[in-house]
Amino acid sequence: MKIAVLVKEVPDAAVQKRIDPSTGRLDRSGEKNLNPYDTHAIEAAMQIKEGGAVTVDEIVAVTMGPESAVRALHKAVSLGADRSVHLSDQALAGSDVAATGYALAQVLRRESPDLVLLGQQSDDGECYTIGAVVAEYLGQPSLTQVIKLDIAGDELTCERQAEYGYDTVKVKLPAVISVGDAINEPRYPSLKAIMGAKKKPLETVSTGDAEIDASKVGVDGSHVSCGDFKAPPSKSAGLIIEDEDTDDTVQKIIAWLDERKLLA
Amino acid sequence: MSNILVYALHYEGAFNKNSLGAVAEASRLAGELGGEAHAVMVGESISGDLAGQLGGYGAAKVFTAEGPEGLAGPVIDTMGKLFDGGDYQYAVFGGGLLGFEIGAGLAARINAGVTMEVTGVNVVDGKLVAERPILGDSSISTSRYKDKGIIIARLNAFEVKQNGGGAATVEAIATELSPQAQQANIVTRGEQRGADVDIEGASILIAGGRGLGKAEGFELCDDLAKAFGNNAAVAATRAVVDAGWYPYAAQIGQTGKTVSPKLYLAAGISGAIQHKVGMQSSENIVAINKDANAPIFEFSDLGIVGDLNKILPKLTEAVKARKG
Numbered sequence: 173m174k175i176a177v178l179v180k181e182v183p184d185a186a187v188q189k190r191i192d193p194s195t196g197r198l199d200r201s202g203e204k205n206l207n208p209y210d211t212h213a214i215e216a217a218m219q220i221k222e223g224g225a226v227t228v229d230e231i232v233a234v235t236m237g238p239e240s241a242v243r244a245l246h247k248a249v250s251l252g253a254d255r256s257v258h259l260s261d262q263a264l265a266g267s268d269v270a271a272t273g274y275a276l277a278q279v280l281r282r283e284s285p286d287l288v289l290l291g292q293q294s295d296d297g298e299c300y301t302i303g304a305v306v307a308e309y310l311g312q313p314s315l316t317q318v319i320k321l322d323i324a325g326d327e328l329t330c331e332r333q334a335e336y337g338y339d340t341v342k343v344k345l346p347a348v349i350s351v352g353d354a355i356n357e358p359r360y361p362s363l364k365a366i367m368g369a370k371k372k373p374l375e376t377v378s379t380g381d382a383e384i385d386a387s388k389v390g391v392d393g394s395h396v397s398c399g400d401f402k403a404p405p406s407k408s409a410g411l412i413i414e415d416e417d418t419d420d421t422v423q424k425i426i427a428w429l430d431e432r433k434l435l436a
Numbered sequence: 437m438s439n440i441l442v443y444a445l446h447y448e449g450a451f452n453k454n455s456l457g458a459v460a461e462a463s464r465l466a467g468e469l470g471g472e473a474h475a476v477m478v479g480e481s482i483s484g485d486l487a488g489q490l491g492g493y494g495a496a497k498v499f500t501a502e503g504p505e506g507l508a509g510p511v512i513d514t515m516g517k518l519f520d521g522g523d524y525q526y527a528v529f530g531g532g533l534l535g536f537e538i539g540a541g542l543a544a545r546i547n548a549g550v551t552m553e554v555t556g557v558n559v560v561d562g563k564l565v566a567e568r569p570i571l572g573d574s575s576i577s578t579s580r581y582k583d584k585g586i587i588i589a590r591l592n593a594f595e596v597k598q599n600g601g602g603a604a605t606v607e608a609i610a611t612e613l614s615p616q617a618q619q620a621n622i623v624t625r626g627e628q629r630g631a632d633v634d635i636e637g638a639s640i641l642i643a644g645g646r647g648l649g650k651a652e653g654f655e656l657c658d659d660l661a662k663a664f665g666n667n668a669a670v671a672a673t674r675a676v677v678d679a680g681w682y683p684y685a686a687q688i689g690q691t692g693k694t695v696s697p698k699l700y701l702a703a704g705i706s707g708a709i710q711h712k713v714g715m716q717s718s719e720n721i722v723a724i725n726k727d728a729n730a731p732i733f734e735f736s737d738l739g740i741v742g743d744l745n746k747i748l749p750k751l752t753e754a755v756k757a758r759k760g
């Protein structure tokens with residue numbers, strides 16, 4: 173079988189994320205990295221491949237993003253993907269969640285994987301939903317936030333936490349699954365894998381290549397527009413104590429609690 | 437067209453609190469648009485009495501469809517068909533998990549714009565406009581829809597309000613499951629992992645996260661809670677519940693409990709939004725985290741930058757000494 177993993181390039185966790193007032197979009201300058209949540213999806217694919225319950229012929233990493241996003245693909249390949257596909261086209265800039273999902277679904281159609289895996293959320297977009305959109309466009313079942321994934325033949329047994337506790341769901345392949353970060357502990361890439369990543373096949377795909385209807389993507393093809401960015405109501409900053417002498421710190425905490433009658 | 441469709445999640449004969457909030461909010465908005473709020477329920481043998489109760493929260497009509505519970509597919513099929521009728525422009529979902537999956541899938545099916553984590557909705561020029569905090573709550577963005585719009589709320593964003601209205605009209609409708617909806621089948625639902633602990637009754641909560649390092653790390657939280665006395669309990673994040681370190685019943689957040697104790701003290705918790713939404717109305721928030729940049733410090737009243745393994749044992753002794 174073939175597994176596709178959707179990965180995204182996001183601002184590094186240490187970068188202060190902000191909206192560029194001139195474009196109304198996320199300021200993408202500064203350090204970038206593979207979305208940390210996506211490393212769990214790659215690891216899940218690797219564990220299926222190594223698990224032996226099914227034969228995995230290929231793991232393909234797929235991303236939609238600007239030129240710089242190839243680095244996220246290199247990282248994905250160093251973590252185990254066999255090759256990668258980069259959907260990159262000016263026409264896609266400003267796509268909303270549904271348009272992004274549509275474009276990714278079109279790229280996936282060319283690959284027709286048996287299983288599509290995603291991370292639980294992107295560090296910058298925080299929508300938790302690209303998987304559900306991709307699945308709808310592909311006409312496949314989907315489940316998000318999966319923390320246990322077993323495969324037997326063409327059926328997955330998935331566990332995830334929802335509103336009322338843990339659910340177990342059987343899903344028939346082909347399917348689209350987003351995995352929660354508790355599903356596994358991603359491995360570190362070996363130096364050899366990092367060095368070799370740039371040599372693995374990387375295909376760059378345009379909207380035309382993927383038969384993406386240009387009227388359905390980008391700013392014009394999106395059904396929702398975001399703007400009028402404003403600061404949230406400010407909350408008075410709390411007191412911060414750096415713990416240098418723990419006895420002293422604890423005394424300060426006790427005094428603070430006392431003042432609020434929380435030790436009565 | 438000015439009607440709003442709203443999904444009402446129910447489980448074991450009761451409505452989800454966030455769904456009731458969504459019904460109330462949809463009813464308010466539909467009123468301003470000059471239309472009605474209609475609710476959708478999907479499940480096994482839904483009682484007409486239960487469905488009718490949504491009238492008290494503002495639903496003028498409730499559609500019930502027979503179908504498997506706990507999965508997005510059957511609800512997308514049901515709501516998609518209702519949208520095809522042309523009477524609706526918007527759909528509203530309460531915070532949680534299923535609403536995210538349904539709302540996003542529905543947006544793709546009916547070509548709508550979708551916004552998640554919505555904290556406020558207004559009517560501007562006869563259209564709905566939604567506000568959503570972004571980038572770790574550092575900014576608020578406003579969504580406008582070209583045509584159809586889907587609004588998925590942040591947990592607890594909409595107040596549950598009864599409007600004193602009577603029972604809603606209930607209409608049973610048939611749903612034909614799409615091929616993809618038939619490819620997912622729920623085996624067990626709502627499994628309660630771990631002990632049935634109570635965190636909602638406590639006025640002091642000592643909450644532990646992944647920073648505790650291992651399941652045994654929770655002993656540090658247990659000891660501190662004991663030192664505070666009978667009104668204190670221990671709570672947890674999803675990360676540690678998923679890992680099996682602490683019971684699900686003690687989880688705070690988007691798919692756990694919402695609490696507002698007098699004191700919430702976090703040890704080794706980063707302060708992810710999905711956790712924050714379940715505890716941000718606590719009266720006093722204290723956080724211990726070794727990372728000075730942890731998001732939890734953004735909404736703490738007292739933040740301690742340091743190692744919980746050093747601080748918690750001494751704090752426990754000091755609280756014990758004070759309590760005598």
Ligand SMILES: Cc1cc2nc3c(=O)[nH]c(=O)nc-3n(C[C@H](O)[C@H](O)[C@H](O)COP(=O)(O)OP(=O)(O)OC[C@H]3O[C@@H](n4cnc5c(N)ncnc54)[C@H](O)[C@@H]3O)c2cc1C
Pocket residue numbers: 292293300317353532533644645646647648672673674675676687688689690691692693703704705706707708709710711714724725726727730742743744745
């Ligand atoms: C749809 C959805 C629903 C979700 N629902 C929930 C929910 O209901 N509840 C919930 O909690 N989460 C929920 N989450 C998960 C949430 O996004 C976070 O992943 C989770 O809250 C993180 O838990 P944590 O703070 O324990 O772990 P981490 O984010 O890993 O944080 C651990 C923290 O411990 C600190 N630390 C480490 N060692 C020490 C030490 N020795 N001393 C002091 N500090 C230390 C670290 O600096 C770090 O900040 C949900 C996510 C999604 C996508």
Ligand SMILES: Nc1ncnc2c1ncn2[C@@H]1O[C@H](COP(=O)(O)O)[C@@H](O)[C@H]1O
Pocket residue numbers: 178179180207209210213234235236237272276289290291292293294295297298299300301302303350
């Ligand atoms: N532009 C993109 N290209 C490829 N995958 C993406 C993209 N955006 C989001 N994803 C995938 O969707 C998951 C959820 O992202 P989100 O819905 O934005 O929170 C991520 O963890 C990725 O696996």
